[in-house]
Amino acid sequence: MKKLSNRSLYQKLLFILIALTIIPILMISIYGYHTFSRVLYNMITESNFNNVDQMGEFLSEIYQDLDSILTKVTIHPDIQDSLKKESKNDWNSYQEARFFTEYTNLLMVGHPEIKEISVYNFEGKRLDSEGHFLPGFEEHFAFEELRSNLENQFVTTSKVYNVDGDTIISFGKKIIDLHTGKYIGIAILDLNLDYYYQELGDAKLLKSGFFILMNQHNEYLFHPTNKLGTKSNHFWINQTEKYKLYKDQNGNQLLYFMKEVPQTGWKVFGVVPYDEVVEQFKPIRLGFFVFIVIILCFIFLLAFSIRKLFVKPIQKLQESLIDVQNGDFQTRVHFNRKDEIGILGTHFNAMVMKIEELIERVYQSELRESKALLLQKQAEIDALQEKITPHFLYNTLNSISWFANQKGIREIQIVVDSLSQLLRYSLKDDSKFVTLKEEFDYLKLFGEIIDFRYDGEIEFLYHLPTYIEHTLVPRFLLQPIVENAIKYAFDTTNSTKIIEVNCFQQNKDLVIEVKDNGIGIENERLKKVYSMLDSSVGTIMKEKGNPESTGIGLPNVHQRIKLTFGDEYGVKIESEPEQGTEVTLILPFIEERCL
Structure with a gap:
């Protein structure tokens, strides 16, 4: 893949146009769509939950009305007296039944959903809203169930x-x-659920909820389809969240809303197909799509105009330049x-x-010009090139080394050999990387030259694990x-260098430490050194002649490491006055076979 710098001007402009317009607009549009969709989703779910909540409140109010009616029946002193006393005769039983019928029918006014109200004591006596008082009537169908439930409760409901064709639940x-x-005794209110089915069935959540x-x-x-009274074992019946997404047996996603009816133990569920919720997002998707298409058309026209x-x-100017070049x-x-x-064309x-x-x-x-002059000029150029050719210098150094060996001047031979090998190292190849051993060998050659120059004043110690x-x-x-340490670390006060x-x-890092036992660096100067490490090349060159400067060696190495491996690598310096200086190079550990 081509670098951006190698691409045409038009491709660069297109890239900038895409980077600065299309990508941000797409990101903003996608983020805006998801954000708005999430807000709309929350609004839709809250709206549907409110409907379920209202249905739960409606059923709670019904329960409270029914509980109020039952309470009036249970605390009426005449009814309690009837249950506590045995009837003296049939006339007395008739009077009690008539009173109970009139009283309960009065309570049932406006409540057509109440099928019957009845009371029982535990000696078999019964009064109901239909006026039955003679013995022989069958016991209430839910009496035993309610009596069992009321052992641990004050109010309960039956299955x-x-x-007689009516769906009944008894309180x-x-x-x-x-x-x-x-x-x-027990007061029983039979509620005909059929009266609420139409209201529950007509209530809709979105289209088909x-x-x-x-x-x-x-x-x-x-339930709109399942048989009433049947027991459900679906996993959603234990739901505790306000709303939650489930999959049915056909793989369709359904959103279930849940509201508990207080005091009854009942639960109202609202069921909405998730597809209908997603369908509400279609206008938003369409709007965002149209917006993006319009923006893309505008950018296309802009790109065409720029071209x-x-x-x-x-x-055209480039083609003309090529013609001139040819x-x-x-x-x-x-x-x-x-x-x-236009001005560029004129110029x-x-x-x-x-x-x-x-x-x-x-x-x-x-x-x-004469042919002789041209030949002379060419000869001068060839001679000059030969003089500055590094290989010529290398061969010359070898000649000096041979001569020094012949004359028995061992020190000159050693330093010339070292310098010759240094030059060979620099001419070896143009590879960017070398092994650490090769770099150490080069450093040792440099150390031999320094040892010759300073007459052995400086001792070099090398530690390179195999x-x-x-x-x-x-x-x-x-x-x-x-070299930086040799130049700046020592003064005349150092007896041992x-x-x-x-x-x-x-x-995963390679750490190289260069320590000296020199004069160290003052804090203020150390701060300046650190500031120089990250300076530009121009600033480093300007500071080269400054006596306060540490030279260009440290910044050069630091910048090369950072540019090669990244900002997490580079040079660190630790120093205390009169305690010496430690320069630490941190690089990634790269084995020879990995490159």
Whole structure:
């Protein structure tokens, strides 16, 4: 893949246009769509939950009305007296039944959903809202169930029963003697659920959502399709969240809303197909899609205009430059415009004319030069190139070394050999990386030259573990650091001068430490050194002659490491006055076979 710098101007402009317009707009649009969709989703779910909540409140109000009716029946003193006393005769039983019928029917006014109200004591006596008082009537179908439930409760409900074609659920409540507090009987209210089915069935959530009513026994009190009174074992019946997403057996996603009806143990569920919720997002998706299409069309027109107004004229100028490069000095550009591009075209035409004139002059001048002069010039150039050729210098150093060996001047031979090997190392190849062992060998050669120069004043210590000898490092990494230490670390007060180079692996990093026992660095100067490490090349070169500067070696090595491996690597300096200086190089540990 081409680098951006190698691409055409138009491709760069397109890239900038895409990077600064299309990508941000797409990101903002996608973020906006998801944010708005999430807000809309929350609004839809809250709206549907409110409907379920209202249905739960509606059922709670019904329960409270029914509980109020049962309470009036259970605490009425005449009814309690009837249950506590045996009837003296049939007339007395008739009077009690008539009173109970009239009283309960009065309570049932406005409540057509109440099928019957009845009371029982535990000696078999019964009164009901239909006026039955003679013995022989069958016991209430839910009496035993309610009586059992009321052992641990004050109010309870029964299972769902089908009585004479009606779907009935019975509410039972204890009758407590107001004088003694004794449990003397049960009041039962039979509720015909059919009266609420139409209201529950007509209530819709979105397009096809529906309600489900469950009792405390996990039986259906209402379901649009399932048989009432049947027990459900679906996993959603134990839901505690306000709303939650489930999958049915066909893989369809359904959103279930849940509201508990207080005091009854009942639960109202609202069920909404998730597809209908997602369908509410379609207008938003369409709006965002249209918006993006319009923006893309606008950017396309902008790109076309840029190409026509700016790129094509520059391409024409480029083609003309190539023609001039190929020797066609008759080419000209014609831009009928007065902006910068028009001025550039005018200057280009003038430049080509001037070049043509200069070439003609040079050509005429060259014709006047003699062949001898040209040969002489060529000879001088060849001689100059030979003098500055590094290989020539290398061969010369070898000759000096041979001569010193012949004359028995051992010291000169050693230093010349070292210098010769240093030059060979620099001419070896143009590889960016070398092994750590090669870099250490180069450093030792440099140390031999320094040892000769300073007459052995400085002692060099090298520690290179065998297991990291083949680690790869940039070329000429250590010599600038050691040279910097030689130049700045010591003064006349140092009787013993030691420079120690240590290497070791630390996790995935290679650490190289260059220590000296010199005069150290003051805090203020150390701060300046750190500021120089991250300075630009121009600033480093300006500071080169400054006596306060540490030279360009440290910043050069630091910048090379950072540019090669990243900002987490580089040079660190620790120093205390009169305590010496430690320069630490941190690089990634790269084995030779990995590169």
